[in-house]
Amino acid sequence: MDVAWEEFGWERLAAGVGRRRLPGWDATVGLVVGEDAALLFDAGSTLREGAAIRAQTQRLLGGRRVTHIALSHAHFDHVLGAAAFAGAQVFGAVGLDEVLVRERDALRADAVREGVAEDEAGEAADVLVHPHHLVCAEWTLDLGGRQVLLANVGPGHTGHDLALLVPGPPSAVVFCGDLVEESGEPQAGPDAFPKRWPAALDRLLALGGVDAAYVPGHGAVVDAAFVRAQRDELAARFAVA
Template identity: 70%
Template sequence: MRLTWEEPYASDWEQLSPAVARRRLPVWDCTVGLVAGADAALMIDTGSTLREGAELRTQARGLLGGARVTHVALTHPHFDHVLGAAAFSGVEVYGAVGIDTVFERGRDELAADAVRHGVDRHAAGEAADLLVHPHHLVCGEWTLDLGGGTRVLLANVGPGHTGHDLAVLVPGTDGSPEIVFCGDLVEESGEPQSGPDALPTQWPHALDRLLELGGADALYVPGHGSVVNAAFVRAQRDALATRHGVS
């Protein structure tokens, strides 16, 4: 597989390297990612509804020259990142250990949160009813071999933004930088959002782990907003530490 950049879908996506792209979805500015290997392709997060997930599936197939997404990684259990997962039938789904319990016990709350943020009630309920539980739960780190030398590291770096934060590291090759998909541990388009499931005193430590993963020269892809560098992540880490009294 390889990423192609022909219309009609290329204009919606930002190319980060020859094998990596990301899209900022409308309304909540939620980021999704796509990583192509020779034999497989990984989608990072899936949007807020089945309709949005289906659109992402179609666009990904276009960018992959007709090939299908084979793996999905969910960065954390918030509606705008997970409710489109059921649109990706037959894929292997990964999440941080414990996300399955959130999905099992908090299905109704996920739908209710989506409705509070403006998602149609029927669409939210349908997506929650069909919510895909991850097939693989990441406790520490998990390496996915997508073929052709493309290996992606899934790292359980939380808790922080939630109790179940998963980061995705795409190592740099052929002069391309390391790329870290951060989920909502990092936000650029606004202040980091701290909901009732956040663990604020642990959040700075999760960002320390992100910086260890990517290093000083990596591109860091936030859950919302523009791609940032290590200095931005470090500044956000220090601001959160100050706010919550963490060293």
């Protein structure tokens, strides 16, 4: 059963698949609905934002709850809302758990630096959720009548980049995290692996194919040609063959 996503402020991408662009940093959260389970891709930047996403998804799901969360990478605007989803099984790329332990204070500081209130950033960091399941290569999840694929495609934007493939028909949808950005240039911070980033985008393109819809971590949905062009720009920027 599909729903009127737009009535709840979400963008429908395919049957049972949608996303929302969050205010502030234009970060995307995605939702994939099966008969028995629902997977959220990323979780927002604060507990308050996570709680708002939880309320929206419960309305979308007719009272059902998110059962699974996939975290694309360890930046505050993608992970700090996860604790709002009690009971959900959380997935991340191998090594993400160690980063979240090691960099908890840095995540808090980054959030405050970017404009999150200090008390909100501290509260979210104090209850930071670590992955229950670590994806080494690929992990297929059965949501009931629908299978999705979590793929550890990094390093690139960070050392632990996780993507989500929702197969068609009619066409696949790939949630890319910040490996792809549309609303600005891809950001290569101190935890990026710039020389390996183009190869991560090659893996994304192989995953989704030429006809897929690619959902960036920030910005509008793009096609394979956009991802390929961004891959080539990054390769030139970081002198990668």
